[in-house]
Amino acid sequence: MTVTTLNTDTISPAAVTAIGERFREPTWLRQAREAAWETFTATPWPTYTEETWRRTRLTGFDLADFTLATEPVPAVSSRRQLPRKMSANLRKMDSGGALVFQDASLIYAELDPELAVRGVIFTDLRTALVEHEELVRTYLGAQVLAADNKFAALHYALWQNGTFLYVPRHVTVEKPFQVLIQLSPGKAAFHHSLIIAEENSELTIAEDYLGAARGMSDTVVELYPLAAARLHYLHLQNLDTTAWNFATMRSSVYRDALYRHLQASWGSRLSKVWIDLNLEEPGSHGELLGLYFPQGRQHIDHHTNQNHKRPRGTSDLLFKGALDDASRSVYQGIIRVWPHAQKTDAYQKNDNLLLSEQARADSIPGLEIQADDVRCTHGATSAKVQDEYVFYLMARGLSRKTAKRMIVSGFFEEVLNRVPVPGVRHKLEAEIARRVGLE
Amino acid sequence: MTAVLEVKDLHVSVGDNEILKGVSLTVRQGEVHALMGPNGSGKSTMAYAIAGHPHYQVTSGDILFNGQSILDLEPDERAKLGIFLAFQYPVAIPGVSFANFLRAAVSSVRGYKDRARAEVAQGGKREIGSELMPMREFRKELLAKMDRFNVDRSFAQRYLNDGFSGGEKKRGEVLQMAMLEPKIAILDESDSGLDIDALRVVADGINKLVADGMGALLITHYQRILNYVKPDKVSIFYKGRVVLTGGPELAHVLEEKGYGWVEKELAVEPA
Ligand SMILES: Nc1ncnc2c1ncn2[C@@H]1O[C@H](COP(=O)(O)OP(=O)(O)OP(=O)(O)O)[C@@H](O)[C@H]1O
Ligand SMILES: [Mg+2]
Numbered sequence: 148m149t150v151t152t153l154n155t156d157t158i159s160p161a162a163v164t165a166i167g168e169r170f171r172e173p174t175w176l177r178q179a180r181e182a183a184w185e186t187f188t189a190t191p192w193p194t195y196t197e198e199t200w201r202r203t204r205l206t207g208f209d210l211a212d213f214t215l216a217t218e219p220v221p222a223v224s225s226r227r228q229l230p231r232k233m234s235a236n237l238r239k240m241d242s243g244g245a246l247v248f249q250d251a252s253l254i255y256a257e258l259d260p261e262l263a264v265r266g267v268i269f270t271d272l273r274t275a276l277v278e279h280e281e282l283v284r285t286y287l288g289a290q291v292l293a294a295d296n297k298f299a300a301l302h303y304a305l306w307q308n309g310t311f312l313y314v315p316r317h318v319t320v321e322k323p324f325q326v327l328i329q330l331s332p333g334k335a336a337f338h339h340s341l342i343i344a345e346e347n348s349e350l351t352i353a354e355d356y357l358g359a360a361r362g363m364s365d366t367v368v369e370l371y372p373l374a375a376a377r378l379h380y381l382h383l384q385n386l387d388t389t390a391w392n393f394a395t396m397r398s399s400v401y402r403d404a405l406y407r408h409l410q411a412s413w414g415s416r417l418s419k420v421w422i423d424l425n426l427e428e429p430g431s432h433g434e435l436l437g438l439y440f441p442q443g444r445q446h447i448d449h450h451t452n453q454n455h456k457r458p459r460g461t462s463d464l465l466f467k468g469a470l471d472d473a474s475r476s477v478y479q480g481i482i483r484v485w486p487h488a489q490k491t492d493a494y495q496k497n498d499n500l501l502l503s504e505q506a507r508a509d510s511i512p513g514l515e516i517q518a519d520d521v522r523c524t525h526g527a528t529s530a531k532v533q534d535e536y537v538f539y540l541m542a543r544g545l546s547r548k549t550a551k552r553m554i555v556s557g558f559f560e561e562v563l564n565r566v567p568v569p570g571v572r573h574k575l576e577a578e579i580a581r582r583v584g585l586e
Numbered sequence: 587m588t589a590v591l592e593v594k595d596l597h598v599s600v601g602d603n604e605i606l607k608g609v610s611l612t613v614r615q616g617e618v619h620a621l622m623g624p625n626g627s628g629k630s631t632m633a634y635a636i637a638g639h640p641h642y643q644v645t646s647g648d649i650l651f652n653g654q655s656i657l658d659l660e661p662d663e664r665a666k667l668g669i670f671l672a673f674q675y676p677v678a679i680p681g682v683s684f685a686n687f688l689r690a691a692v693s694s695v696r697g698y699k700d701r702a703r704a705e706v707a708q709g710g711k712r713e714i715g716s717e718l719m720p721m722r723e724f725r726k727e728l729l730a731k732m733d734r735f736n737v738d739r740s741f742a743q744r745y746l747n748d749g750f751s752g753g754e755k756k757r758g759e760v761l762q763m764a765m766l767e768p769k770i771a772i773l774d775e776s777d778s779g780l781d782i783d784a785l786r787v788v789a790d791g792i793n794k795l796v797a798d799g800m801g802a803l804l805i806t807h808y809q810r811i812l813n814y815v816k817p818d819k820v821s822i823f824y825k826g827r828v829v830l831t832g833g834p835e836l837a838h839v840l841e842e843k844g845y846g847w848v849e850k851e852l853a854v855e856p857a
Contacts, residue, residue, distance in 0.1 A: 534640070539677045540687070542637045543762060544665035544695035553690070557681025557745070 153217035158210045158335060160184055163304045170273065170307075175284060183293035183303030190297040202477045202509050203419055203448040208391055213335035213363050216250035216307065223255050233327055240353065240570030243322035244269040249329050250336060251307035259322070266315040269324055272339055275311035282313060286341055290369040290397045296421070298393040302337045302365045309339030314348040314376075323351040323379075323568050330359035330386070340368040344376035344404075353381040353571050356414075359390035364415075370398035370406065374428070377405045379567050383574065386414035388445060397423040400431035400460075409566060410466075412439040412447050413578055423452040426460035426488075436562050437466035438575065440582045441474030441506075448477040453493055455484045455521075461492040467562050468499050469555050470506035471582070481513040482525060488518045495525040500558050502532060502551075552583040589615045589652055589668060589769040589801065591636070596647035598628075598635045605631045607826035608647065615769050615801040618792075618815055620837060622806060623823030624845050629805045630674050632823075633774045637671040638664050651770075666695050668769030672759040672776050674805075678747040684758070685728065685742040688765055693718045695766050728765065734794070736787045737761045752779040760791040770801045777811035789814030809841045824848055 153169050155161045163184045167177035193200040226234045229247060233255075237245055244258035246269065253271035262269070268279060276283050293303040310326050330336045336359060344350050356364060364386060372378035378398070386392055392415035400406045412418055424433040439447045453462040468476050478497045499508035510527035532554050540550035559579055566572040591613045598606035605628045613619045623629050635642045636649055638661035648655050651667055659667070679687075693699055702716040718724075732739050737757050747755050756776050763771055776788055792815050796802055804815060812820075812834065820836040821828045824845070829852050830836065840848075 533677075535677050536679050538637075538639055538661060539673065539679070540691075541661035542665055542671050542673075543687075543691040543766065544662050545687075545691055546662050546694070547660070549690060549694070550662075553682050553687060554679060557679055560681030560745075 152219065153215060156214040156217045158213065158215065158301075158305065162215055166305065166307055170276075172276070173280065176276070179288060179293075180304050183300050186293045187297060187300035187304055190300055193297065199450060199479065203417070203446065205417075208417075210335070212333075212361070214333060215305065216252070216331065216334055216336070220249040220252035220254050222253065226255070226257075229255055233329065236327060236355065237325065239574055240325050240568065241322060242325045243320055244324045245326070246271065246310060247327045247329070248308065248338065250331050250334060253308065262320060265318050267318065267320065268311065268313040270311050272309035272311045272341060275341075279313070282343070283311070283341065286343055286369065286371060287339075288369075290371070290399055291367045291395050295395055298365050298419070299367060299395045302339070302367045302395070305335070306337040306339045306367070309341065310352075310354065312342045312350065312352055314344050314350045316345040317347050318345075319349040320351070323353055323381075323570070326352065326354040327357065328354065329357045330362055330364060330390075332358070332360040332362055334359065334362045336362065336364045338364070338366050340366070342369070342378065342380065343371045344373060344378040346373045347375040349377040351379040351381070351568060353383060353568060355383045355385060356392075357385050358387055359392075360387040361389045363391040364393070366394040366396075368394065368396035370396070372398065372400050372404040372406045374402040375404055376401070379407045379409075381409040381411075381566075381568065381571050383411045383571070384414055384418065385578075388414055388416055388443060390415045392418040392420070394418070394420045396421065397425065398433070399425045399427045400433055402428035403430040404428075405432045405434075407434040407567065408436065409571070410435070410437040410449065411575055411578070412437070412449065413582075415445065415447070417446045417448075419448045419450075421450045421452070423454065424462055425454045425456065426462065427456055429457045430459045431457070432460065433462040434565075435462070435464040435466070436565055437464075437468075438559060438562055439466075439468040439476055440471070440579060441468070441476060442471040442582060443474060444472070445474045446477075447475070449479070451478075451480040451495075453480070453482045453495065455482070455488040455491040455493060457485075457488055459490045460488060462494065464495040465562060465565075466497045467559055468497075468508060469502055469558060469582075470499060470508055471502040473503070473505040475506070476508045477511075478509070478527070479511045479513070480525070481515060482523050484516045484518050484521050484523065486517045489520040491518060491521040491523070493521070493523045497527040498558070499527075499529040500532065500555065501529065502555070548584065552580070555579065555583050587652070590650075591669065591770045591801070591803075592650040593632065593636065594648045594650065596632070596635065596649065597645045598631055599643050599645050600631070600641060604645070605826055606635065609823075609826070609828055611803075611821055611828050611831070613770050613801045613803045616796065616799050617818040618796055618802045618804055620804045620806060620812060620817035620820045621823055621828075622820065622837065622840055627823050628826045629823050630774055633671055633674075633772045633805065636664075636669065636772055637661055662694065665766070665768075666697075670763050670766055670768035670771040672756075672763060672771060672773045674774040674778070676747050676755045676759055678745070678750065680745055680748050682746045683742075684744055684746050687746050688728065688762060689718055689721075689724050691762070692724065692765050731761060731764045735761055735764050735791045753781065753784040756780060756788055757784065760788055764791060764795060767798075768800060770803070771795070772803045772805070774805045775807070776804075777806050777808065785811060786814065809837050812837050822848055
């Protein structure tokens with residue numbers, strides 16, 4: 148591990164070179180960085196004339212406002228040495244392994260030794276690059292490309308570290324892995340997650356993003372559930388409400404494999420999140436669940452893509468959001484069924500609950516079907532809390548506030564009861580309760 | 587003290603539409619007061635007004651509970667006084683479990699919440715769950731009452747009225763009433779849409795609670811339930827008013843002669 152620091156903290160071509168040098172990266176990676184920077188500069192900033200950016204404006208966003216993490220943060224060897232908030236957060240889940248990042252530094256790691264013996268690799272991307280370069284080279288950037296969008300390009304030019312999880316063939320890991328990513332104020336962070344579930348393996352991983360006050364997080368998550376694997380990914384975005392958040396996440400699902408994604412978008416002033424599900428081979432399954440609950444002037448934008456490329460795939464999407472104050476949400480989702488992807492069964496639903504007159508939820512579902520023997524259903528709803536519900540509960544003795552809280556929690560229940568990890572479910576419930584407001 | 591609910595010359599409007607035109611009636615703890623009247627005559631409107639529904643504006647008259655006006659009270663405050671409304675059409679609230687909701691309701695009505703608040707206000711520590719009736723006690727009582735009032739135990743885990751059949755909803759209302767132990771209950775057509783077994787169950791529940799001291803205003807279209815629940819008084823509701831009050835025999839007369847008789851006999855002017 149190198150301990151030198153980065154000699155520039157600005158988002159610039161110099162930083163691209165400096166990162167490669169600081170970590171003595173292999174040539175292929177340095178070249179990828181340079182190419183990504185080229186792509187970044189060649190790609191215009193999004194404008195609202197593009198369909199995907201029509202409802203989300205980057206007013207007030209300026210890369211010059213952020214700096215890169217330059218100093219390594221020293222690691223600790225036990226949970227007790229972590230800041231209390233972090234160790235308390237880790238305790239909420241019974242996990243098979245945990246990683247804690249402070250910006251680009253891995254500051255704490257643990258892995259059930261039995262899992263290590265069975266060939267599970269759970270470490271930071273830096274370490275993986277040194278110890279398992281071929282694996283990283285095979286999977287890094289193969290799913291989400293720099294050319295995907297301007298933020299993905301910037302990410303590939305400037306990422307410094309991330310999560311690496313590899314579960315070998317036929318290995319089932321019961322307990323979830325957990326990752327905390329704590330970001331410092333004012334920084335630009337580019338965490339990269341690479342998660343590989345080999346043939347017929349099973350894993351669950353929950354990543355929790357925290358902090359980044361007045362900063363930005365530009366994340367890429369690449370997920371590989373290979374044949375007959377079962378991969379559960381839970382993305383908990385708990386960033387500060389002054390953070391800018393961009394994330395591109397993509398999963399390629401292979402023959403008879405299952406991918407389940409949970410997206411909880413709680414924080415950030417503005418979030419632009421792309422979640423793509425590619426059903427690459429016959430008989431693959433995907434489930435996408437989403438929760439959001441913006442308040443104040445938060446703006447949360449999700450794009451989903453259920454891409455059915457081969458026959459007999461199923462996908463099931465449910466995104467639910469409650470919106471308070473003058474917040475806004477955008478949901479754009481498309482189900483694409485390619486020619487020959489017969490016997491596709493795809494479902495997509497977005498429900499919004501408006502808690503204030505000023506809140507606004509836009510929902511744009513879409514279908515693009517090129518096969519004939521398919522079943523595709525989609526729908527979107529947007530409603531206020533019904534007075535009749537509130538009255539019924541109040542007539543039974545509940546205060547107005549408790550009544551509303553119950554109705555909102557009940558609204559999310561349909562997603563919550565599908566969350567596979569009890570520890571995560573409790574975290575989500577607590578977050579919803581906090582937002583609805585204890586009296 | 588016997589609680590008394592008095593409705594006095596009550597006028598209620600929805601928007602510009604006056605629906606109640608001077609209703610007066612009294613319900614006492616321990617007695618059953620049956621209220622019969624044609625569709626659209628305003629029975630549910632009166633029930634909602636008593637429970638404090640915000641869409642129903644009281645333009646004049648009063649509603650007194652033990653001599654005190656309750657018009658300024660929120661619906662939950664009325665519930666805490668001991669007024670209960672069994673809805674004609676209970677709403678389904680998805681995702682809210684029957685048991686969780688009922689525990690919160692019972693805790694509020696029985697004062698757990700107010701006591702916990704008062705303690706915190708006096709410098710006590712705010713303890714998690716202190717605003718709720720202890721789980722074990724609650725469960726024990728709920729299960730006992732489910733058995734006593736013939737409600738299937740699976741209700742507890744289901745979402746509130748969500749996917750309930752008409753009959754299940756009405757049983758659910760009776761179970762809630764049994765748990766909340768009101769002094770005065772307004773039962774808005776708790777007998778409609780029930781098969782004969784369910785009707786017995788609901789009637790039996792009402793009788794048990796009345797025997798325990800509850801007063802009931804029983805809104806119904808049919809003599810049928812009055813075979814099981816013996817009213818002390820019967821009132822006839824017509825075009826936004828109570829036009830006649832008498833003993834149990836009045837229900838039979840009405841059943842025989844119909845509302846045309848009311849109009850002629852009582853010379854109620856058509857609206
Ligand atoms: N929220 C409302 N908005 C508009 N009109 C209403 C509302 N509630 C009641 N009304 C009107 O008031 C009148 C009385 O209705 P109400 O439901 O009180 O009658 P009811 O006696 O309970 O009838 P039923 O026997 O059919 O239950 C009806 O004409 C009804 O349409
Ligand atoms: Mg009615």
